[in-house]
Amino acid sequence: MGKLAVLALRAVLAVLFTGSVFVEAVMVPLLASDLNGLNATYAYLRTPLLVIVVLGVVTAQVVLVCVWRLVTMVRRGTVFSYGAFRYVDVITGAFAAGAAVVFALAVLLAPGEAVAPGIVLLICGASLAVLGVALIVLVLRMLLAQAVARDVEAARMRDELAEVI
Numbered sequence: 001m002g003k004l005a006v007l008a009l010r011a012v013l014a015v016l017f018t019g020s021v022f023v024e025a026v027m028v029p030l031l032a033s034d035l036n037g038l039n040a041t042y043a044y045l046r047t048p049l050l051v052i053v054v055l056g057v058v059t060a061q062v063v064l065v066c067v068w069r070l071v072t073m074v075r076r077g078t079v080f081s082y083g084a085f086r087y088v089d090v091i092t093g094a095f096a097a098g099a100a101v102v103f104a105l106a107v108l109l110a111p112g113e114a115v116a117p118g119i120v121l122l123i124c125g126a127s128l129a130v131l132g133v134a135l136i137v138l139v140l141r142m143l144l145a146q147a148v149a150r151d152v153e154a155a156r157m158r159d160e161l162a163e164v165i
Helices: 003-035 040-076 083-109 117-164
Strands: none
16 A cells, blocks of 8 residues: 555544544534434434444444554555554454444334335434445454464565575
8 A cells, every 4th residue: 555545544533533533523412412402203313313424434433443544554564464463353343332232223214204204214224334334354364364364474475485595
């Protein structure tokens, strides 16, 4: 990965993380203020909705931090090591948790007339899509495991060849 690509990715990650902190610090309190004016029949949605939004943002922040760490490992040339697995595992878990959070939103909105049934179905579809991303990351983890194993084997063979020479 070239220096320019790493720099561009880090800039995008920094902007996304800054934006997520802005959402937590400014937008969530504004949303809480707006939800104070909810109809009394939907007042039960206020706290769970705010918790779901915060948990969603936190899962995104976890992914951003782990990707930053993996980009650092790429820059150092150490990404094909066992140390990368912990970050990939955390990313997989964060996407799975994100899918659960999105599904919880659908469950929260499903009863009653708070939103149309089609909206709940769309949210369930989004949850399935996020879970699909978690599964894709899991497959990529398996590819990383194969690459690490091949790298270890290549290093062992180089050492044996150096002894012979």
